[in-house]
Amino acid sequence: MDEAPRDFGFNTRAVHAGQRPDPYTGASATPIYQTAGFVFEDTESASAYFNLQEYGNVYSRIMNPTVAAFEERLANLEGGVGAVAFASGLAAQAGLFFALLEPGDRIAVAKALYGGSTAQLNHLARKLQITVDWVDMDDPDGWRRAVAAETKALFAETIANPGGNVLDISLAAAVAHEVGAPLVVDNTFATPYLCRPLEFGADLIIHSATKFLVGNGTTIAGAVVDSGTFDWSNGRFPSIAEPSTAYHGLKFHETFGVYGLLMKLRSETLRDFGAVLAPFNAFLLLLGMESLAVRMDRHVANALTVAEWLRRQPGVEAVRHPALPDSPYRPLVERYLPAGAGSVFSFDLESGREGGRRFIEALSLWSHLANVGDTKSLVIHPASTTHRQLSDEELVASGVAPGTVRLSVGLEDVDDLVWDLERGLRAARGSAVTA
């Protein structure tokens, strides 16, 4: 051993982590292992793989080498011990909570949440007999008031969609650990380049990799990352600590230690759910993640320029970009998001619902589209689209008003983006005058 192992920087790891030159061919890009199954070496190996005594490829509904390269890269960038990829962010979220919770359990969840996540959790609550306690994440006592003896997880987004609320990660983690529950953070809007919640005490990360990780809107994908530091044998998580009926009485946490939850999530939950990421999609994610840091710097700069410009425009109220100087989240941004607070934010038009419609119809460069985190700049009117399934009460709680417009600022020349927004605002103001 001639020298100590090196601690490589973020950009180096974004390019290389999880991927090695193909040992058989020397291929520099990760091969797309487009195969359903893998041929066993011999019967002994086959049974070792099925018993989880040896790590081996069995079937692409459980693991796949191209998908594994994506999982390892994401885990490495987040500072976790590993990751399990799913077919979408919502599949990852459903899979994780399915693995953690038993009927009768409770979870405390920030009210300021992506509408699709709110809808899914309400759905899971109905079907699985769990209770969701909704929390005002901006209230310093909110988490503590929401937790109960049955609380098995706390869950929030690093930067909430679309309200831009910033989570006080250390505070939520402290409350979670007081009651012996993990803090689960959806880090989709920040990405591990802008914030690594595990470093502030979070235990598990959920990603919609569809957004900034792939970066170009080509792929639906999700993942769960585990810090490996939570004690699943604290008496509150029998499904992870106690014998598993699916593996002849195997105790996942005892047998696999820090990897126990992820082994269970892969070999039980993903296996049974079947919501697996396709190898080709993992390949696109690997390409996208190589340039994550470079892209995020531009996303952050463009978004802040657009937000500051919007604030000065007539007909615009409440620009909710958390990095603006007068944002209530500015202290949290300085602590948790020093390199920038992402590029998705919302603002309200004085002209309300009708103004929102005219604004979007007048835009020609921005795409009216239900996604975020694309190279292209995207705009949506949540009240009529992403958050349409929520009740009025849930709508307001998640930070959405009738005139709220959400922007995902892309990588175009920012002058062109502002040019188009100006055309939209002119149309929106026109509607207010004539109404």
Added chain:
Amino acid sequence: MSEFQDRRTIQEIVLNAGTVAIVGLSASELRASNFVGYYLKRHGYRVLPVNPNEERVLGERAYSSLLDVPEHIDVVDVFRDPAAVPQIAREAVQVSAGALWLQFRVISPDGAQIALDGGLSVVMDRCLKVEHARLLGRMHWMGFDTGVIAGSRR
């Protein structure tokens, strides 16, 4: 604790060890110790079970204590209650083992110090199987972070 999880020490042990005495190696296929013993045997290590309650484990003769093992031990791998570790460490020093490896949750600063003072390398709260799979094996096929960053072919 991180002083006992040094990547270089772990690498040296995993790459250079030949014989591993597993203290507390269970005959039950469902126990972590059996998983590790099975894996290490499969990957070419000579596994020496140390378990007074068994005659043979994984096809190998079991010994009552480290002091009964009639050959040189490169790694003493411990799956026992932390309270048992200081005595195991003293025996490991007595038989001139190369390293004391304490598995996940086998945390004993006193035992570690005894082994260190006796000239052994020490790893604590880490799994020998996992570290082998991370450095040499197939752990990257399961989405775990191996920490391996390399653009060259070797």
